[in-house]
Amino acid sequence: MMTFKKGISTLLCLSLVLVFQNNLFAINDGYPKNPKIDALNYIFKIELSDDNDFINCEVTVDIRFLGAAVQKLRLDLVNVSQELEGKGMVVSSVSSNGDDLKFSHANDELLIHLPNPSIINQRTKFTIRYKGIPASGLKIGENKYGDRTFFSDNWPNRGRHWLAMIDHPYDKAMCEFIVIAPDHYQVVSNGLKIEETNLADSKRLTHWKQSVPIASWLYVLGVADFAVQYVDEFEGKSIQTWVFKQDRDAGFYDFAEPTKQVLEFYSDYIGPFSYEKLANIQSNSVSGGMEAASAILYSGNSVKGDRNKRWRNVVIHEIAHQWFGNSVTEYDWDDIWLSEGFATYFTLLFIEHQYGRDAFVEGLKSSQKSVDAFYEKRPEYTIVHDNLKDMKDVTTSQIYQKGSWILHMLRGVIGTDTFWKGIKVYYNQYKDLNVTTDDFKRVMEEVSGTDLDVFFEQWLYKPGILKLDGSWKFDKKNSEVVINLNQVQKDGSLFEMPLEIGIDFDHKPQQIELIRIKGISNKFKIKVEEEPKAIVLDPNYWVLMNTDFKKIE
Secondary structure, eight states: BBBBTTEEOOOOOOOHHHHHHHTTTTTTTSSOOOTTEOOOOOOOOEESSSSSSSEEEEEEEEEEEESSOOOEEEEEBBBTTTTTTTTTEEEEEEEETTTEEEEETTTTEEEOOOSSSTTTEEEEEEEEEEEEEOOSEEEEEEOSSOEEEEOOOOOOTTTTGGGBOOOOOSSOOEEEEEEEEEEOEEEEEEEEEEEEEEEEETTEEEEEEEEEEEGGGGGEEEEEOOOEEEEEEEEEEEEEEEGGGGGGHHHHHHHSHHHHHHHHHHHHTTOOOOSSEEEEEEEEEESSSEEEETTEEEEEEEOOOOOHHHHHHHHHHHHHHHTTTTTTTTTGGTTHHHHHHHHHHHHHHHHHHHHOOHHHHHHHHHHHHHHHHHHOOTTTOSOOOOOOOOOSOOOOHHHHHHHHHHHHHHHHHHHHHHHHHHHHHHHHHHOOOEEEEEEEEHOOOOOOOOOOOOHHHHIISSSEEEEEEOOOOOOTTEEEEEEEEEESSSSSOOOOOOEEEEESSSSSOOEEEEEESSSEEEEEEEEEEESSSEEEEEEEOOOEEEEOOOOOO
């Protein structure tokens, strides 16, 4: 996901063993996980109207019970309440195998009473019927041209406002959307369109099917009067553009680039693209971009007709999410950086590949400014959350920008070739599954042969930024440079990091030396053949830090 604030870009299952193992990583968080229940597929049948904002829904969920003795199935679904001014969903029935089941629906929880306790590996389908006006999650209203539209806005846990499901990233499932709407609309969703049929009373049924398991916030629905272009194909998969009909020419122009090049780059360097298509969709529900699997939503204002850099980078960011966040998904919101930090850095990596080193460094510098500004306001903030309770705290600019920098520094520590090798192993191992920060760390340690305990602890689990105050002088007698560097951050943090020193001379190439910052005070002596004209800390821009460094006589 990428949002804009003040004009600045911020940017089927494993074995039982893995399921239970993953649950241990976030067992104390605020969400009532149930490792004995695995949703495999949802079929959402939804009827929309132009007469009112009520939606009629029938959801069939295919559940596999991973444990015995489960007596109630819990799903998220927001109920009607005074706080929501009468909006919310009202459940009329729950059934399974043709039999009605008892249920309760309160506190935004739908509890379905099973006729018999579950047995291990039992497969059961449940059908829930309900209706209501969504208070959130599905935005029904006029777009910028005054046309009525329906667009999902599920991030991070608002899907429960209109979809009965397990609304949390740890339980990934396939999904189908069968939508009946007035026939002047076109409907887009995840996966492939497998049916479109005109019905009586000027209605149309559209059926989309997503055959790859994804997290709940990635389910998408767009219903509008679209202009649709089938732009190209990538490895036999359709690349599509869906924009408001009034923005046909400008939208087709803007979204034609650089989608295919981005797909090719990530597929080559990370691994195969998971999904059946890639659609770029102008919408009425997001302010920047939302990385819904195979069907990305962008702001209504994203279409400019000039392929400007700002929106180009949003497109790159959201496509990067198709690999990180969508295919490889954080098990728990505490590890949201595995989605947003990755998408932000891999945006820069494509920029480095496609537009050059200078544009890449420009992006790193811009990210550092954001990191520094955030730190001044919240110096205690850590990238990996600690049992996150409030969903409004899921993301900050720090998750994006500092998370991106952490990956860049990791690349610097283990080397570019090893970094890319590790990324490929990581993606291949966890493609279409859930992952934790510890999983990522383990893969990178195995591939690099490097102990990364200190690196991960100091940058992800502790707050702070590195500030260096130092000086250098030339010792003519011993033909050496003497460098003093002190960590001067006042937040109590201390960092241990390798750091390149660039030594410049008048008539010879720059001499690069590698030192290691450790502790408060650091002194280094480096042999040179002549007096340097300048010394540069971190000349290749690998370390997130602020410095005050000067020559002394």
